[in-house]
Amino acid sequence: EDQVTQSPEALRLQEGESSSLNCSYTVSGLRGLFWYRQDPGKGPEFLFTLYSAGEEKEKERLKATLTKKESFLHITAPKPEDSATYLCAVPNQAGTALIFGKGTTLSVSS
């Protein structure tokens, strides 16, 4: 069964304290791994797509990396405005739908 597991469920950081979020997946023939950010009361906002093991993408304080079994979202020197839920998703084996993890809720305090 295709699955996506995110850890930790919740993460509290001080402003400037760097950390990483993990997304592990079990799906054959990966057709992409997607990271989204979701703020309360809003829809998921697209951040990154990774297609190949070893691929990395960066956006401001965020950097996403991909291996054959997991992806990491590294947050460098976070600010309070980075507080949100970060969702990871992979396409199912048929490529017809995204399977989402439950997300990691990040809280950054000043």
Added chain:
Amino acid sequence: EAGVVQSPRYKIIEKKQPVAFWCNPISGHNTLYWYLQNLGQGPELLIRYENEEAVDDSQLPKDRFSAERLKGVDSTLKIQPAELGDSAVYLCASSLGSGTSGRTDTQYFGPGTRLTVL
């Protein structure tokens, strides 16, 4: 460029009443998705459209849920009658297509409709 538009943003209804949600995808996007998101969970697919054809509706509870995408542009999701357990956020997403060469196209989400069934 306008993103995915959904309305209404919030809806409160009594159980057994009907309700409908509307979605307008990003211009030029042929594939449209309806997802359900429960509190503390990731979105789960209800139905996927390629243009006006529903190509994956295996997770749609067909006894009470229906959807349509006339003319292959905007879409409506309906629940009739609503039950207490239907309270959730209903998200619409769109993508250029489904993807090619083993790569899935990026899906862009709307703001969602928060449904409360009393």
